[in-house]
Amino acid sequence: MKHKINDLYTYITAFLKSCPFTDDELINQNGFINNEKFQFALNAFINQVEQNYDNITDKSFENKKDFEKDRLQEENSKSKKLLYFYQLCEDVYNILATLNTPYPNDQDLYFKLAFNGVQHFRAITTLYVAGCDYSIIPLFRSLYENLIIFLFIEKHPELQIDFIEHFHIELHKILEDSQSVTEDSQNNYDTVIDSHLDGYDKTYGWTAKVIEKKANRKLEYMAKEVGYLSYSPIYKLACNFVHSTSLGIASTNVEKPADDFTDLFLNNSIEFISDHLVTLAKNISIPKSNYIIILNTLYHIKDDLLKS
Numbered sequence: 001m002k003h004k005i006n007d008l009y010t011y012i013t014a015f016l017k018s019c020p021f022t023d024d025e026l027i028n029q030n031g032f033i034n035n036e037k038f039q040f041a042l043n044a045f046i047n048q049v050e051q052n053y054d055n056i057t058d059k060s061f062e063n064k065k066d067f068e069k070d071r072l073q074e075e076n077s078k079s080k081k082l083l084y085f086y087q088l089c090e091d092v093y094n095i096l097a098t099l100n101t102p103y104p105n106d107q108d109l110y111f112k113l114a115f116n117g118v119q120h121f122r123a124i125t126t127l128y129v130a131g132c133d134y135s136i137i138p139l140f141r142s143l144y145e146n147l148i149i150f151l152f153i154e155k156h157p158e159l160q161i162d163f164i165e166h167f168h169i170e171l172h173k174i175l176e177d178s179q180s181v182t183e184d185s186q187n188n189y190d191t192v193i194d195s196h197l198d199g200y201d202k203t204y205g206w207t208a209k210v211i212e213k214k215a216n217r218k219l220e221y222m223a224k225e226v227g228y229l230s231y232s233p234i235y236k237l238a239c240n241f242v243h244s245t246s247l248g249i250a251s252t253n254v255e256k257p258a259d260d261f262t263d264l265f266l267n268n269s270i271e272f273i274s275d276h277l278v279t280l281a282k283n284i285s286i287p288k289s290n291y292i293i294i295l296n297t298l299y300h301i302k303d304d305l306l307k308s
Contacts, residue, residue: 007059015045019041021035021037021038064130067130068129068131071129071131076308078266078308079128079129081305082125082128082270083125085125085301085302085305086121086122086125088297088298088301089118089121089277089298090118092277092281092294093114093118093277093280096114096277096280096281096284096286096294097111099284106160107283107284109153109160109163110154110279110283110284111280111284113149113150113153113276114150114279114280117146117147117273117276117277118276118277120142120146120273121272124136124139124143127139133262134241136262136265136269137238137241137242137261137265138242139269140238140265140268140272141239141242143269143272144231144234144235144268144272146276147228147272147275147276148222148223148226149163149222150276150279151222151226151228151279152207152222152225152226154282154283155226156207156209158209158210159209159210162206162207162209163206165192165195166200166205168185168188168189168191169189169193169200169201169205171189172185172186197209199217202217203218204217204219204222205217207222219235223235231268234265234268237264238265241261270305270306271306274298274299277298278294278295281294
């Protein structure tokens, strides 16, 4: 009688230990299984695993829920405070969108950049609560990039169209690499290239109107201009994890990945999402009293969270 499988690790381990065949008996010179008895046993094993799909996934989901519940119930739980702060951020964004609906076209990009920031912070919160500490690092990196672009466009609102139309440049690069360029995509690319300054086809070409030297059209230069250059070392550290450099790999603890850096990335993510929302509130059509209330609420709760 087939037994119920809900612990895949134990089941696979038992199957590996029970295998009576040697390597030479199992695989031919081309790497294919050439033992019919083993092939039959392997197929039976895989079939049984697949038949217990629900049991395995239910068990995995229960383990995940138990882990998250324990983490949220820890004394002075940072997970619980982080989850609370994310909910505050999401609610503030929705309030701002409601107060400013329908919003003018010149504010559309601000809302998109802020929404992108909130979604990144949501993912950071979800992964942290789930114990996936290492996985917050790429999202921290993207959140930082999004904020620098947001602040740079706030300082230079004349770049909004240039940034939006740069979509056609990025899309064309992908389509070209995959040999999937269409007539429409080529026409759009040609149109925006013809209507913008030299160098527009580069990664930060949309900044050409305000950054004259091509060599300066990069994130670090923009970060310096908006007063965020002090965060550059943390950003570069995150890049080491994202790109799997020797520093990123050597700093990874298998038992608790990136433990030395988790708080650093997490705390700065909290700073960055706060700045996203305050920047949005400052640049849209709402009463100044509403802006002051939102600013002080966010920063007060943020400061309390970072002290804990």
